[in-house]
Amino acid sequence: MFGTKTISVITMLCAAPVLAQTDCPTRDAMERGVRLTFPDGLAEIYRDGGDSLVTVDAPTYRMELGQGTHLLTYEDIIDGVPQESSQTTYDYGMAQTELRVPAPGKRWSVPVKVTDSSGIRDEAQMQAYGDLETVTIGDCTYDMIEVVIAYDREDMYMESLHYLPEFSLTYLAWSGTEGETPSPVIPTDITAIRK
DSSP, X not given: OOOHHHHHHHHHHHHHHHHHHHTSOOGGGGTTOEEEEOTTSOEEXXXXXXXXXXXXXXXXXXXXEETTTEEXXXXXXXXXXXXXXXXXXXXXXXXXXXXXXXXXXXXXXXXXXXXXXXXXXXXXXXXXXXXXXXXXXXXXXXXXXXXXXXXXXXXXXXXXXXXXXXXXXXXXXXXXXXXXXXXXXXXXXXXXXXX
């Protein structure tokens, strides 16, 4: 019926997506780190920090995320040196292990105390979690829940984070203030750190 050449082509076409997805990072990669690369070339490395903590390292900043979603600390890095004046902490009034894990269709309001070089301020958050969707990053497809956060600020600042349950991490998809129409940014590549 089919010639050998035809069967070989069919086998290659059917096997290619399976092989590509098996090369995709999984939760196990979080110990050494998972690198997300964005369209502008920015790369962020996410690592499991233990006790529901995820660390994020980029060339010019470092963050810690409670439950992989809630910003706990932020600092700028210049020429490899953390800038003490930029250090900012976020206190949700509870242990990081008690912070809300995004779940489809849920909402969460939380008062937050922000401490930076200018002092301490209150900045409440209203978080809304979308439906379970899929997102394709490079050749890899993952479940994703959109997390939209509205901050209690005069400029009505909002962020959209994409939460990947596979890794318990979020990346910033867009941010903006009232009246803006932001365009979501999807990473172009996801890889596991090998060394």
